[in-house]
Amino acid sequence: MTKKLYSALLTSFNADGSLNEKGTREIVRHNIDVNHIDGLYVGGSTGENFMLQTATKKRIFEIVKDEAGDDCDLIAQVGSIDLQESKELANYVVNDLGYKTISAVTPFYYNFSFPEIKYYYDEIVKDVDANLIVYSIPALTGVSLSLDNFAKLFENPKIIGVKYTNADFFLLERLRNRFPDKKILFGTDEMLLPALSLGVDGAIGSTYNVNAARAQSEIKAFEAGDMKKALDIQHQTNDLISAILNNGLYQTIKLLLQDMGVAAGYTKEPMHKPTPEMESVAHDIYNKYLK
Numbered sequence: 001m002t003k004k005l006y007s008a009l010l011t012s013f014n015a016d017g018s019l020n021e022k023g024t025r026e027i028v029r030h031n032i033d034v035n036h037i038d039g040l041y042v043g044g045s046t047g048e049n050f051m052l053q054t055a056t057k058k059r060i061f062e063i064v065k066d067e068a069g070d071d072c073d074l075i076a077q078v079g080s081i082d083l084q085e086s087k088e089l090a091n092y093v094v095n096d097l098g099y100k101t102i103s104a105v106t107p108f109y110y111n112f113s114f115p116e117i118k119y120y121y122d123e124i125v126k127d128v129d130a131n132l133i134v135y136s137i138p139a140l141t142g143v144s145l146s147l148d149n150f151a152k153l154f155e156n157p158k159i160i161g162v163k164y165t166n167a168d169f170f171l172l173e174r175l176r177n178r179f180p181d182k183k184i185l186f187g188t189d190e191m192l193l194p195a196l197s198l199g200v201d202g203a204i205g206s207t208y209n210v211n212a213a214r215a216q217s218e219i220k221a222f223e224a225g226d227m228k229k230a231l232d233i234q235h236q237t238n239d240l241i242s243a244i245l246n247n248g249l250y251q252t253i254k255l256l257l258q259d260m261g262v263a264a265g266y267t268k269e270p271m272h273k274p275t276p277e278m279e280s281v282a283h284d285i286y287n288k289y290l291k
C-alpha cells in the first residue's frame with residue numbers, strides 16, 4: 001500500500017471530563033496493534049482538542065508519543081485561534097517530545113483575512129525544526145482557502161501539504177494538478193474512493209479508529225486497479241458511517257471501541273453522554289458491521 005492511512009485519534013475522557021490517560025493509551029495501542037495504522041493525527045477535531053486547556057493538550061501529546069514511540073507516524077495538530085498557544089504547542093511537541101510533523105487548523109471565528117492566515121502559518125513553523133500540514137476543514141471553521149491561497153502558503157518550504165476535509169473535488173483535483181509534490185491527506189472518510197481517484201497521498205479520519213481494515217482493503221483494491229471491489233468496500237463502509245453519524249459521531253465511535261475492549265471513555269461536555277438507546281444502537285452497529 002503506497003497510500004497512507006492515519007486515524008484521527010480520539011481522546012478518552014472520564015465521566016467528569018478529566019483526561020483518562022490509561023484509556024487514551026489503549027486507543028493508541030489499538031490503532032497500532034490491531035489496526036496496523038500508518039499514523040495518528042493527534043489533537044484534531046476527533047480528539048475534541050478545541051475544548052481543551054493547554055496543559056491537557058500537552059499531556060495528550062506527551063502520552064501519545066510515549067505510548068507510540070516510533071511504531072507509527074505522528075502528526076501533532078497545534079492550531080488554535082490563540083496564536084501564542086499554537087507556537088507554544090509547536091515548540092513543545094517538536095523540541096520537548098520529538099514530533100517531526102505538525103499541523104494547524106485554519107484560524108477561525110474572526111473572519112481573518114488571507115494575509116493574516118498566512119502570517120499565522122508562517123509564525124507557527126518559524127522557530128521549529130518541523131514540517132507543517134495545513135488543516136483545512138471549511139464546514140467546521142467557515143474558512144475556505146482558494147487554489148491561489150494554497151499556492152501562497154506552500155511558498156513556505158516547511159509547509160508540506162494539507163489535510164483536506166472538504167467535499168470540493170474540483171479544488172482537490174486542481175490542488176493535485178498544481179502541487180504534485182505536496183502531501184494531500186484526505187479527511188472525509190465516506191468519500192475516500194473519489195479522493196483516491198484524484199491522487200491523494202492518503203487519508204486521515206475518525207472512523208479509521210474502528211474501520212481501518214476495510215479502508216486498507218479498499219486502498220489495496222484501488223491500487224491493484226480493482227475498482228469494483230474498492231467501490232463495494234466503500235458501500236459497506238458508508239453503511240457503517242451512516243449508522244455512526246445517525247447515532248452521534250464521537251460517542252458512537254467510542255462505544256464501538258468499548259465493544260472491542262478499548263476503554264475509549266466519554267466525550268467532553270458540552271457534548272452529551274450516550275443515552276441507553278445510543279448504547280444499544282452502537283452494540284447493533286458493532287454486531288452488524290464490525291464483529
Ligand code: NGF
Pocket residue numbers: 008009041043044045046047137140165187188189190204205206207241245249
Ligand atoms: O470529524 C470530522 C468533522 N471529520 C473527520 C476528520 O476529518 C477529522 C472525519 O473523519 C479529523 O481528522 C480530525 O481532525 O480529528 C469524519 O468524522 C468522518 O468522515 C465521518 O463524517 O468533520
